[in-house]
Structures are given as structure tokens and as C-alpha cells.
Amino acid sequence: MTMATGTGLVPMRVSKAVGLKDDDDFSEFMVLDELAGDRHLVIAVGHAEAFGLAASMQGLQWRRPMTYQFTAALVRGLGGRVREVRLDRIVEGAYAATVEVEGPQGVARVDARSSDALNLAVLTDAPVFAAPDVLADCIGRQEGDSAEAALMRLALAADPMTIRRADRPEDLPT
Secondary structure, eight states, X not given: OOOOTTTTOEEEEEEEEEEEEETTEEEEEEEXXXXXXXXXXXXXXXXXXXXXXXXXXXXXXXXXXXXXXXXXXXXXXXXXXXXXXXXXXXXXXXXXXXXXXXXXXXXXXXXXXXXXXXXXXXXXXXXXXXXXXXXXXXXXXXXXXXXXXXXHHHHHHSOOOOOOOTTSGGGSOO
């Protein structure tokens, strides 16, 4: 269900989590694709957030709920649903999000880190939108010769992160 049409927000799809090793450093990213175009958002995130997204996108189930599964279940348990996620502003150089939740008390807009909001969107099948200035900023960051630009371009081309369970012998490397 597309809610933010007519607002100038751009419909996006979460496409993958990516992990890159650069010398001794690791960098993780979430990549979003524009639904009706060819623009991409590449967002640097922490390891736990990228891991959570990759696991959710692969449909992995855990014996006990992880943080994002718990959050999604909590929203549902309170009679609510995530209506949409908006990557709608830049705060101190980082992309910030608003999660719109609907429940028995009405609609609430909740401030969130983009990585948390996107993990929740994937688990709840909520539509994701990006503000035009957020898209423009990200595209600008991908240009040039900086280390950040190079990593972002690598993230676009990289294969999605794969999570394997160690308790299943068929998932262990040979």
C-alpha cells in the first residue's frame, strides 16, 4: 500500500545488505533501489543492523526473537501496524527516518535511525519512501574520488550479505 504519493517522497525498495572489507576495516551498508527509476540509496550502517537486515531478507528464523522481530511483534501485539517508513531528513550527516505507525489510538510518527526503520519495514512489509534531498545527498556522496564514494559504489555492485547458521552442517564452509 503506497501512502506517501503526492508528497514528493520517492518510493524505494530495500534491496540488500552488504559487507565490505577494506584492508583491516569492515564496512556495512544497506542499499535501496528506486521503484520507478534507477537511483539508489546507499546507507552506511553498523554490523548488527546489516546482519539483522540480511537475516530477515533471507527469511532466517531464530529460536528466540531478535531485536527487530521483537519490535515488529510488539507493534502487532499492541494492535498496531507499521504504515510506512520515510527516510526524510539528514541529521548531523546521517539519514534519519520517520516510522508511521497506526494503532487503536490513531496514527503516530516515530523518529528512528534509518537502519532501525528499514529493518522494521522489511519485517512488516511496510512501504519505504525517501525524500528528494536525501536521495540527492546520497547520489552526491557516491561521486568523486573519496574513500566514502568508492565504498558506496562498491556496495552497489557487491553481492548481498549471506548469513549462514553454524548449527546446520550444510551451511558450514567445506
